[in-house]
Structures are given as C-alpha cells and as structure tokens.
Amino acid sequence: MNNKIEWIALDWGTTHFRAWAMGAGGQVLDQVKSDQGMGKLERDEFETVFLEHVEKWLVGRNSPVSAFACGMVGAKQGWIEAKYIETPCAPPRNEQLVQAPLSDPRVQVFIVPGLSQHKPADVMRGEETQIAGFLASMPTFDGVACMPGTHSKWVTISKGVVKHFTTFMTGEMFGLLAKKSVLRHSVGGRGWDNAAFIGGVKLAMDTPELVAQELFSIRPQTMLHDLPANEARARLSGLLVGAELRATEHLWSSRDVCIIGDPKLSEHYNKALEFYNCQATIADGDMMTLGGLHAVALSAMEQAS
Structure with a gap:
C-alpha cells in the first residue's frame, strides 16, 4: 500500500492530531488519530510525534512523500510559525x-498559514482550509459560512475571497x-431536548440582555422544578x-448560508436557523478539511512536476 500513497493530509490542532494517507484522486487509504495536539507539545517534539504516527506509511517506499498540514501546528507555539495572511484574500495557495x-x-x-483580520482584530487557523475545500466544491458560492466549534466563525465569502470574519x-x-x-x-450527561434548545435560542434572540440571568436560572429550575438534565443542557x-x-x-438573514463543521453540532445550528426561516447548506468539516488540503496538494504537485 505504501507506494500507492501520493501524499499525507494532516490536521493538527490544539487538542488533536489527525493524519490521512491519501491515494490517487483524493482517496483515503488509511488514517490515524490521537490526542497529541499542539497544546501538549514543545517545539522540539513535533517531528518525533509526527514520525511516530506516520512511520507505517513510510516503510518500503520508493520515493519521498509530502505532507500538507493545517491547524495550530503552524502557530507561534507550534512546529514552525506559518504567519497569517491578511484578509481580504483567497484561501492560502501552495506558494x-x-x-x-x-x-x-x-x-x-x-x-x-491561517488568516488574520486587522479591524476588528481576528484570526483563524484550520478554518481557512475548510473554506478552501468548500470553495473547491462550490466555487460560485457567495454568502456566509457558519463554522461552529470551540470558537465559532462567521465568514463572509464573495467571488472566492474571504472578505470578513468574526x-x-x-x-x-x-x-x-x-x-x-x-x-x-x-x-x-449527553442527553438532549430540541424544544428546550430552541426555547433558549428564542429567549436569547428576543432578549439578549437577559442571557446572563437566564443562564443562572437553569440551576434553580433544576433544584425547585426538577428540570431534567437533558433539558437543562440543551437550554444552556x-x-x-x-x-x-x-x-x-x-x-x-439576508445571504446564502453554509454550515461547515461537525455534523451533530452543525445540525443544532441548522435547527436554530430553520426556526427563523433560514435554509442553510451543511458541509462536513472533516471532508472540507481534506478537500482544502487536497486542493493545495494538487497545486503543489503540479507545480513540482
């Protein structure tokens, strides 16, 4: 199998390491995941951790292989700093x-490299690659990408360019x-109640000034009115x-919307937007990451040939 591997895709964030052995046409031949994210490593440990995970793909190869990486691996605290590209700009290219x-x-x-925004000050690492993957599949998209996660992003895209994000x-x-x-x-627990979730969304939309008060009210509601944990979690x-x-x-409310992220989390955001008559397209975050890295890898390999 190893000589069928054309390149390696690598998504290396603060808390996770994910690598894929990629074959012809973007086919995933194998993959490996771990919790050895950037946040757990010193700079001189990245090479060792990387090689430990991909060694099985290097054994017996007839030629060197290139890996293309995104995420916090390129931060100041990462393997090597890949300095931000300032918006407005297209997603990063191979050069x-x-x-x-x-x-x-x-x-x-x-x-x-990630993207930066001068005013208001903002940065992203990893999401730019998902945007590249999304644009590779929908190059004419003109609207807003909602990217839910630990730090959710809302990205305005027009004519293949990231115009603004928050x-x-x-x-x-x-x-x-x-x-x-x-x-x-x-x-x-991990329980969920969609009605309680939408109720929380509606309250925050209608009276955002009361959110801090309503957050605390979850506690006395469980104590005095036996609010179930699944409803409390969804309301939060x-x-x-x-x-x-x-x-x-x-x-x-006024533009086309695409939600890019974890399918379960994306569905929660989609339910909330649907309640307000906003019909969004949903794209799997992992697939968009691979798509973005694939676009960069193809460009780099074409230039090298």
Missing part, C-alpha cells in the same frame, strides 16, 4: 505554504459553564447559540 524543519529524508511537511467563544463558554461552573450540577446551549445568532443576524 504560501511554510516548510517545517524535518531531518527524515523520506518525508517533507508543508504547513498552510469569532465567538460559544463552544468554549459552553464547555466551561457545563464543566466548571455551578451549572455543572444541572447539565450532566440554546442560550449561547442564540446570543451568537442575535449578533450575526445581519449576516444570515
């Missing part, structure tokens, strides 16, 4: 990649409140997502 230092001659690693700490806030705050006693999410949607209403 803007940064090569990581690597002593093993069997493989070379190229890192995709970031919300919605996912991180949910995690902190669910695990570290007084609400942790009320929202345990709905309040936070609703606040995000209220702030971005001027974007999604």
Whole structure:
C-alpha cells in the first residue's frame, strides 16, 4: 500500500492530531488519530510525534512523500510559525505554504498559514482550509459560512475571497459553564431536548440582555422544578447559540448560508436557523478539511512536476 500513497493530509490542532494517507484522486487509504495536539507539545517534539504516527506509511517506499498540514501546528507555539495572511484574500495557495524543519529524508511537511483580520482584530487557523475545500466544491458560492466549534466563525465569502470574519467563544463558554461552573450540577450527561434548545435560542434572540440571568436560572429550575438534565443542557446551549445568532443576524438573514463543521453540532445550528426561516447548506468539516488540503496538494504537485 505504501507506494500507492501520493501524499499525507494532516490536521493538527490544539487538542488533536489527525493524519490521512491519501491515494490517487483524493482517496483515503488509511488514517490515524490521537490526542497529541499542539497544546501538549514543545517545539522540539513535533517531528518525533509526527514520525511516530506516520512511520507505517513510510516503510518500503520508493520515493519521498509530502505532507500538507493545517491547524495550530503552524502557530507561534507550534512546529514552525506559518504567519497569517491578511484578509481580504483567497484561501492560502501552495506558494504560501511554510516548510517545517524535518531531518527524515523520506518525508517533507508543508504547513498552510491561517488568516488574520486587522479591524476588528481576528484570526483563524484550520478554518481557512475548510473554506478552501468548500470553495473547491462550490466555487460560485457567495454568502456566509457558519463554522461552529470551540470558537465559532462567521465568514463572509464573495467571488472566492474571504472578505470578513468574526469569532465567538460559544463552544468554549459552553464547555466551561457545563464543566466548571455551578451549572455543572444541572447539565450532566449527553442527553438532549430540541424544544428546550430552541426555547433558549428564542429567549436569547428576543432578549439578549437577559442571557446572563437566564443562564443562572437553569440551576434553580433544576433544584425547585426538577428540570431534567437533558433539558437543562440543551437550554444552556440554546442560550449561547442564540446570543451568537442575535449578533450575526445581519449576516444570515439576508445571504446564502453554509454550515461547515461537525455534523451533530452543525445540525443544532441548522435547527436554530430553520426556526427563523433560514435554509442553510451543511458541509462536513472533516471532508472540507481534506478537500482544502487536497486542493493545495494538487497545486503543489503540479507545480513540482
């Protein structure tokens, strides 16, 4: 199999490492995942961790292989800094990649830079590759990409160019409140109640000034009115997502919307937007990452040939 591997795709974030062995036509031949994200590593550990994970793909090869990487691996604290490209701009191209230092001659690693915005100040790493993958499949898209996650992004795209973007700490806030705050006693488990979620969204959309008060009210509702944990959890999410949607209403209420991310999380956002008569297209985040890296890899290999 190893000589059928044409390149390696690498998504290396703060908390995760994911690599795919890629064959002809973008076919996934094998993959490996771990929790050895950038946040756990010192700069001199990246090469060792990378080679440990992909060694099985290098054994017996007749020629060197290139890996194309996105995510926090290119941050200042990562393997090597791939400096941001300032918007407005198209997603990064192969000539803007940064090569990581690597002593093993069997493989070379190229890192995709993230994007920055001067005013208001904002940055992204990893999402630019998902946008590239989405545009590779829908090159004429003109609208807004909603990219839910730990730090949700809303990205305005026109004529293949990222015009503007804004970031919300919605996912991180949910995690902190669910695990570290007084609400942790009320929202345990993984249960879900869509009606409670939409109720939270609607409340935040209608009265955003009351979100902080309503967040706390989840606790006494569980104590005094036996609010089930699945409803409490969904309501917490709905309040936070609703606040995000209220702030971005001027974007999604008037333009085409694509949601790019984890399918389950994307579906929650889609349900909320559907409640307000916004019909969005949904694209799987992993597939868009692979699509973006594939576009960069093809361009780089064509230029090298």
